Amino acid sequence: MDYYSSQISRLIEELAKLPGVGAKSAQRLAFHIINQPLEDVKRLSDAILEAKKNVRYCSQCCTLTDEELCPICRNPKRDQSTIMVVENSRDLAAYEKTAKFEGVYHVLQGAISPMLGIGPNDIRLKELMTRLQGDIKEVIIATNSSLEGETTAMYISKLIKPTGIKVSRIASGVPVGGDLEYIDEVTLLRALEGRVEL
């Protein structure tokens, strides 16, 4: 990229390392940034560095947070005896948007994947088992409906069963508003298996 001067090339290179940002978008982003007022750019640059420096895992649920305990674990209104197990903080946010779940979470920070060499010890399972020694009524497994997510769900349920704590799995089926015509067979079969009486 010798048609750009070094600082511009460097910025484009750094931006192009971000996921989903190709060479063209990196250029577009770089020139956008350069054309913004200095204070706005400073705010972006600071937000990046500060978030990285200060964000760590919540000491209870392992989600990413900038305090010892995340806002959800800290909230006295949440039911601490119901734990929803999710793969990552974005999945937690997805359920929080429903504003209906009143329990707390446990963020695995991944899923078991023999393909990628991620085993049970590489995700936050030990932390979950430690939490279960407290007063827990139910563990809801909300890992993704992918091969890795299902494997992880099976593994966790087997681990928890002997403790006598109730373990459940979120339902698989046709998404609301989904058109049957466009839904894959596996999902359709799941929806059939999981049918509920009316």
Added chain:
Amino acid sequence: MDYYSSQISRLIEELAKLPGVGAKSAQRLAFHIINQPLEDVKRLSDAILEAKKNVRYCSQCCTLTDEELCPICRNPKRDQSTIMVVENSRDLAAYEKTAKFEGVYHVLQGAISPMLGIGPNDIRLKELMTRLQGDIKEVIIATNSSLEGETTAMYISKLIKPTGIKVSRIASGVPVGGDLEYIDEVTLLRALEGRVEL
């Protein structure tokens, strides 16, 4: 976004201000950044701020650069008497990638657009006219083939004509590899009008 702690929300907000980055991608980028090693994040944050602080307009061609003169204007091998006029630094880069143009550039930093209230005084036209007082053989207008680009091209050519300097416009037509079936009528007509004898 109270399901994320403040520093994460702040980073997501800042990232979502970037062009083409929606709420979902901003989340994805934010968690990606947080999961990178600190030194990599520092490199990104620095690249952003340093580029903004140090990048200015080349004193000759008005492209964005971090030095007084950009690498192209500074290059003694380039033909300083042939100027290609482009709208922005990305268009300059696009022509540089062809590695065939040996002249220099003039970057307008925009195009005339009555719709957006951008007039001739809002782009780097005065700087172009000043350059033309030197020893210039040809000005090639390579603004975009959009309404704004065409308007700008017409305006510049009228401005330069009286000086006696040769003015040309890059060809419009069917892109190489383009399938006629999928090309709009205006382009097809342009290609017809611009036909060359074989």
